[in-house]
Amino acid sequence: xxxxxxxxxxxxxxxxxxxxxAETLAITGARIHTLAGAGVVENGVILVEDGLISAVGAxxxxxxxxxxxxxxxxxxxxxxxxxxxxxxxREVSGVSETNDHLVTDxxxxxxxxxxxxxxxxxxxFGVARVGGVTRALTAPAPGNSIFAGQASLLRLDxxxxxVFERDVALVAAVGEDGAGLAGGSRALAxxxxxxxxxxxxxxxxxxxxxxxxxxxxxxxPRQDLEALIAFSGSGRPLAVHxxxxxxxxxxxxxxxxxxxxxVIIGGAEAWRVADVLAEAGVPVILDPLAxxxxxxxxxxxxxxxxxxxxxAGVAVAFMEEAGHSVREIxxxxxxxxxxxxxxxxxxAAITRTPAQIWGVDDRLGAIAPxxxxxxxxxxxxxxxxxxxxxxxxVEGREIPxxxxxxxxxxxxxxxxxxxDGPVDR
Amino acid sequence: xxxxxxxxxxxxxxxxxxxxRRCARLAVTLLLAVPALAGAADWYVGDPSRPGVxxxxxxxxxxxxxxxxAAPVLIRDATVLTGTGERLDDADVxxxxxxxxxxxxxxxxxxxxEIVEAAGRWVTPGLIDVHSHLGDYxxxxxxxxxxxNESTSPVTARVWAEHSVWPQDPQLPLALMGGVTTLQVLPGxxxxxxxxxxxxxxxxxxxxxxxxxxxxPHSLKMACGENPKRVYGRRTAAPxxxxxxxxxxxxxxxxxxxxxxxLSAWESGEPGMEAPVRDLELETLAGVLRGxxxxxxxxxxxxxxxVMLEIAREFGYRITAFHHATEAYKIADVLAEEGVCAAxxxxxxxxxxxxxxxxxxxxxxxxxxxxxxxxxxxxxRDIQRLNQEAAKALMAARRMGATLDEADAIRWLTANAAxxxxxxxxxxxxxxxxxxxxxxxxxxxxxxxxxxQRVWIDGVLRYSAEDPAFRPLTDFDVGxxxxxxxxxxx
Numbered sequence: 001x002x003x004x005x006x007x008x009x010x011x012x013x014x015x016x017x018x019x020x021x022a023e024t025l026a027i028t029g030a031r032i033h034t035l036a037g038a039g040v041v042e043n044g045v046i047l048v049e050d051g052l053i054s055a056v057g058a059x060x061x062x063x064x065x066x067x068x069x070x071x072x073x074x075x076x077x078x079x080x081x082x083x084x085x086x087x088x089x090r091e092v093s094g095v096s097e098t099n100d101h102l103v104t105d106x107x108x109x110x111x112x113x114x115x116x117x118x119x120x121x122x123x124x125f126g127v128a129r130v131g132g133v134t135r136a137l138t139a140p141a142p143g144n145s146i147f148a149g150q151a152s153l154l155r156l157d158x159x160x161x162x163v164f165e166r167d168v169a170l171v172a173a174v175g176e177d178g179a180g181l182a183g184g185s186r187a188l189a190x191x192x193x194x195x196x197x198x199x200x201x202x203x204x205x206x207x208x209x210x211x212x213x214x215x216x217x218x219x220x221p222r223q224d225l226e227a228l229i230a231f232s233g234s235g236r237p238l239a240v241h242x243x244x245x246x247x248x249x250x251x252x253x254x255x256x257x258x259x260x261x262x263v264i265i266g267g268a269e270a271w272r273v274a275d276v277l278a279e280a281g282v283p284v285i286l287d288p289l290a291x292x293x294x295x296x297x298x299x300x301x302x303x304x305x306x307x308x309x310x311x312a313g314v315a316v317a318f319m320e321e322a323g324h325s326v327r328e329i330x331x332x333x334x335x336x337x338x339x340x341x342x343x344x345x346x347x348a349a350i351t352r353t354p355a356q357i358w359g360v361d362d363r364l365g366a367i368a369p370x371x372x373x374x375x376x377x378x379x380x381x382x383x384x385x386x387x388x389x390x391x392x393x394v395e396g397r398e399i400p401x402x403x404x405x406x407x408x409x410x411x412x413x414x415x416x417x418x419x420d421g422p423v424d425r
Numbered sequence: 426x427x428x429x430x431x432x433x434x435x436x437x438x439x440x441x442x443x444x445x446r447r448c449a450r451l452a453v454t455l456l457l458a459v460p461a462l463a464g465a466a467d468w469y470v471g472d473p474s475r476p477g478v479x480x481x482x483x484x485x486x487x488x489x490x491x492x493x494x495a496a497p498v499l500i501r502d503a504t505v506l507t508g509t510g511e512r513l514d515d516a517d518v519x520x521x522x523x524x525x526x527x528x529x530x531x532x533x534x535x536x537x538x539e540i541v542e543a544a545g546r547w548v549t550p551g552l553i554d555v556h557s558h559l560g561d562y563x564x565x566x567x568x569x570x571x572x573x574n575e576s577t578s579p580v581t582a583r584v585w586a587e588h589s590v591w592p593q594d595p596q597l598p599l600a601l602m603g604g605v606t607t608l609q610v611l612p613g614x615x616x617x618x619x620x621x622x623x624x625x626x627x628x629x630x631x632x633x634x635x636x637x638x639x640x641x642p643h644s645l646k647m648a649c650g651e652n653p654k655r656v657y658g659r660r661t662a663a664p665x666x667x668x669x670x671x672x673x674x675x676x677x678x679x680x681x682x683x684x685x686x687x688l689s690a691w692e693s694g695e696p697g698m699e700a701p702v703r704d705l706e707l708e709t710l711a712g713v714l715r716g717x718x719x720x721x722x723x724x725x726x727x728x729x730x731x732v733m734l735e736i737a738r739e740f741g742y743r744i745t746a747f748h749h750a751t752e753a754y755k756i757a758d759v760l761a762e763e764g765v766c767a768a769x770x771x772x773x774x775x776x777x778x779x780x781x782x783x784x785x786x787x788x789x790x791x792x793x794x795x796x797x798x799x800x801x802x803x804x805x806r807d808i809q810r811l812n813q814e815a816a817k818a819l820m821a822a823r824r825m826g827a828t829l830d831e832a833d834a835i836r837w838l839t840a841n842a843a844x845x846x847x848x849x850x851x852x853x854x855x856x857x858x859x860x861x862x863x864x865x866x867x868x869x870x871x872x873x874x875x876x877x878q879r880v881w882i883d884g885v886l887r888y889s890a891e892d893p894a895f896r897p898l899t900d901f902d903v904g905x906x907x908x909x910x911x912x913x914x915x
Contacts, residue, residue: 094651094777124775292805293564293595293906302907304915324775331813334873340915385816385873388824405774405784409825412754412790 024049025396026062029072030377033344035352036368046076048373051396056367069391069398071377077347078365079134079374079394080329083285083354084239084265087128087136087323088118088154088162102143109145110196110231111223114138115152115166124323125156126403131327132382132389134374137358138323139239142173146181146192147224150231151239153358157394168358169263170231171239175247176297190250193240196220197258200228237261237357239285243297245272256280263357265319266290267309269300274312283315283357288336306349307340316345317353334383346383372396486587488637490626492883497521499534500865503543508550508839508854512832518548520861523884528855541879547870549835550855551606551862551882552811553842555721555768556748556801559597560590560610560625560633564805564901574613575620576656579664580677582645583705584620586612590633595906596805598897601627601888603809604864604877607638607853609846611748614648614723615656617664617673621709622646622721624846626862626882629897642847644745645713647674649724649733650779671732678740681710719745719847721768725779727755734763746845748801751783757794766797766845770807771817788815788837789822792829799845800837811838816871831871 025048032041038056045060046053062068091098100117103109118138128136134156140149148171154162173181178189199218203225206214215222231238238255242248243266252273255262264270267284270277277284288306293299306316318332333346341349348365355365363372373396380387392399411418498520505516505528517532518525534540561573572589575581590610600608606627612619623633624641649670658665664673684707691698701707712718720737724730724747737744746766747753751774753760753767760767769791774783791798800815802808819834843853852860861884868875879895880888889895902909 092775092778092781127774289806289810291599291809293901294566294805296565296567299565299905300907302912302914307915322776325772328772331817331873335810335813338874338876383873385813385871386820386823388820408782409754409784409786409790415755416758 023396024063024066025069026066027069027071027076027375027377028062029070030074030076032056032076032367033347034367035078035348036366038368046367046375048393048396051373053367053369053371053373055369069377071391074390075378075380075382076367077376077378077382078351078367079376079392080132080350081354081365082128082133082136082320082326082329083317083357084139084319085136085321085323085326086138086141087124087156087326088122088138089114090323091119091122091124093322093324101139102141102148104143107144107221109147109149109220109224110170111221111227112140112149113152113167114140114149115163118152118154118163120158120160120162123404125158125162127324127405128326129156129392129394129399130389130401130403130406132330132376132378132392133326134376134392134394135364136326137168137354139169139171142171142177142181142241144181145224146174146178146189147172147196150227153360155394157397157399165358165360167236169237169239171241171265173241174251175242175244176295177241178247186247190247190254192219193251194254194258196224196228197232197260200225200232204229232260235261236359237263239263239265241265243268243295245269245300247297249273249276252276252280252282268298268305270314271302271305271308272300274309274314277309278313283317283353284309285317285319285357287321288318288332288339303335304339306336310341310345315353315356316349317357318349330383331385334385337383343383486585486634488639489632489634490628490630490637490639492523492885495523495885497535497538498541498881498884499532499538500541500543500548500863503546503548503865504869505855506547506549506832506835506870507856508835509856510832510836512830518855518863520863520881520884523861525855525857525859525861525863527857541865543865545868546878547866547868547875548855549604549864549866549870550839550853551864551880552604552838553607553846553853554600554605554802554808554811555609555746555799555842555845556803557600557608557610557808558613558803559600559608559805559808560592560594561586561612563591563594564596574615576613576615579616579653579657579673580618580706581612581616581620582618582677582709584612585623586610586620586646587623587633587637590623590625590636592630592633592636593899593901595899595901596808597627598888598899598902599805600808601880601897602877603811604866604870604880605808605811606862606864606880606882607843607846607848608808609644609721611644611646611721614646614652617648617653617670618677618710619646619648621718624848628882628887629899638848642717642719643712644719644721644846645709647720647722647733649722649729650726651777652723667729671736674736675739677710678736681707681714682740685711685714713742714740716743719845721746721748721845723748725749725751727752730756731759734759734765746799749780749803751780751787754784754787754790757791757796760791761794761796764797766799766841767791768799768801768842768845770803771800771814771821785817785821786825788818789825789827789829792822792833793827797841797844798837799841801842812870812875813873816873819871831869834871
């Protein structure tokens with residue numbers, strides 16, 4: 001026993017050693033897109049201390065003790081932030097045993113939190129961070145209720161506890177998906193949204209004795225009512241899947257009337273109601289490539305959706321929902337630029353805007369003193385397809401450019417030798 | 426074909442010589458009654474262009490596509506990727522009478538030619554998607570439109586994907602706006618043998634015949650792995666395992682071999698042999714065994730692709746291309762040796778177990794091994810941006826230190842794809858005599874910011890970003906989608 005505890009203590013101090021040493025890191029020579037007051041800094045320097053950005057500018061002296069990353073001719077941005085995904089909840093989409101993103105066999109909607117299901121060892125994290133994505137929202141999908149549950153924020157650098165902010169948003173669905181869950185009509189889905197919060201309020205105001213009697217007459221299970229009560233007063237956003245313009249309008253009006261803060265997820269036809277969204281201050285997390293009339297809810301899909309929303313004053317962020325391909329959000333941003341969105345707004349849509357939407361922009365999404373040092377050094381324009389991430393920092397630490405995919409690549413550079421010869425495998 | 430339904434049931438599943446002889450009398454009667462069917466053997470390919478065989482125009486369901494006349498076009502001072510591995514700067518491309526006339530510098534324009542000043546812009550051959558379901562799985566993706574998988578039996582070689590194609594699929598013009606001039610529409614992958622695929626020109630039409638690529642060979646869609654065994658295994662039907670899959674292919678080829686033997690015996694005038702009773706399934710499979718129908722095989726895993734090659738050896742047919750082939754990089758050397766193409770995504774992965782080992786360098790490693798690499802879409806979304814998919818594959822190649830460039834990468838979408846469809850002598854390259862299937866890009870087509878500006882098919886301008894009159898609309902678009910409601914799209 002004694003020996004074991006000494007070993008544990010030793011390991012603990014070893015693990016502690018790194019953060020205790022005040023390490024200074026400097027990235028030099030890069031074109032820096034700060035997405036903050038400093039704007040774009042040419043040939044700039046970023047200083048990082050203890051995981052935080054301490055300074056950024058053009059003519060900063062680099063401390064002698066600093067570890068220097070020479071990024072001359074390179075471009076530096078904040079780490080990319082995937083604003084809505086199921087990363088860490090679905091390892092292999094087609095293998096249900098590895099799927100924890102939705103509840104189908106229990107009466108849990110609003111109360112379902114995905115936080116405890118996140119797989120810290122997910123192979124998807126390495127693939128994402130090698131692609132420059134350092135943060136993501138991971139969200140439940142609607143299963144049994146128009147309320148899918150609560151989403152959490154993740155860091156993707158492979159730490160034991162990747163959830164850095166849990167239950168930051170409640171996810172719900174209206175429109176075609178919501179209709180199916182509410183009983184057949186999209187009108188009922190919108191009504192259910194309102195009624196759920198009304199029931200929660202009724203339940204909150206009841207005495208414990210009356211609650212028991214009430215529970216049987218209310219639509220929602222007790223745990224969901226309690227989750228909704230906790231959510232109502234929290235100021236956290238409600239992420240609503242909605243694509244058809246009428247459903248977006250309906251959801252925004254219903255939720256604003258209850259003083260809730262909606263975030264539209266999908267929003268294929270959001271451009272049609274851009275003025276309402278702008279006035280209500282409702283952001284849209286969309287897929288800029290969703291121009292196909294794949295369902296009757298998305299007949300109005302178009303590639304300049306983000307452009308029209310931005311011009312009307314709506315904040316936009318770009319999602320790759322499934323999780324395996326969150327690295328593609330920079331391609332999505334590039335396409336939005338090709339269809340009229342200003343470049344800086346497109347970069348913000350995969351960095352600063354997601355941080356703002358989920359309420360962590362005091363720490364993430366921009367390069368400024370005091371911000372967490374999630375940084376990516378790109379070989380060129382980060383929205384361009386010929387560019388790749390060369391160096392990725394999460395909380396000031398350079399992560400190894402390693403993923404299961406890169407290991408498979410290297411293993412098969414010479415497939416014949418791998419199986420025919422006595423080689424190192 | 427109309428006589429087939431009158432056939433007595435006991436002759437319905439003609440599978441061998443014995444059987445054929447029993448049914449021979451009936452067949453003779455039918456052949457006499459319908460003299461045109463005397464050359465029924467020619468129907469195996471539908472529209473063969475082989476000399477001495479029924480001409481394309483007389484084959485059933487033949488192409489009715491005839492490009493309208495168009496004035497010559499001279500594209501001047503562009504950066505040209507020829508599809509042959511070459512890049513020409515400040516080059517001209519002359520199109521006339523539906524063909525590429527010349528590619529070079531300072532070309533003279535014919536008097537009636539339209540001149541397109543293209544300094545700073547790029548020109549490539551029209552893009553080709555070898556794996557599409559447009560028309561078969563049109564938008565909106567509702568049950569009423571779900572026509573891509575005849576998943577009622579694991580072997581449906583009898584069905585032809587073209588007979589599900591809805592020419593009013595609003596996804597077709599969107600693919601055109603992405604520079605796609607030719608596409609192969611395949612049956613889905615629910616079945617071991619899904620049926621015949623069809624190669625289309627991306628032109629508007631009132632029927633699929635109006636869109637068919639003249640003289641293109643038919644193809645056969647086969648599928649390995651998870652999909653067939655999942656679809657049928659769930660019904661407690663065969664196949665429910667990968668070994669069940671393999672047994673299913675082999676049993677089909679055994680029947681096809683017997684049918685072909687009967688057919689060949691009859692064709693060579695062997696005494697006593699009559700024409701085998703027509704059988705849609707076996708006609709298709711025999712067409713493969715004769716090398717007239719090209720096999721396009723959906724297959725993800727390396728080990729399964731190697732087994733499929735073994736099946737092809739056992740029964741004497743060729744696999745033209747493995748599709749999806751997320752593990753092609755594990756057997757790139759074998760694919761090169763066997764001369765089998767790999768039609769790939771740039772970076773799709775993880776959506777099912779057999780796609781879990783996909784890597785971004787798959788295309789690059791197949792190319793590096795000297796095999797035929799193709800970038801395909803299998804997606805109404807990505808078919809709009811095949812150039813971007815290739816660009817990502819090119820990025821991964823460069824990241825690992827390969828020295829590939831745009832001139833190499835365009836082949837994944839043009840010449841290599843055309844070869845796999847059996848039309849590599851007609852399209853996929855900007856060379857004299859080739860079909861004038863051409864895209865003018867706003868810039869480097871491998872840049873995320875570039876878009877197709879103009880698209881010509883057989884020398885006819887089919888899309889122009891500068892002129893709304895050249896944004897084709899399907900019936901579905903009219904009054905429903907933004908384009909079909911006259912919205913100005915950026």
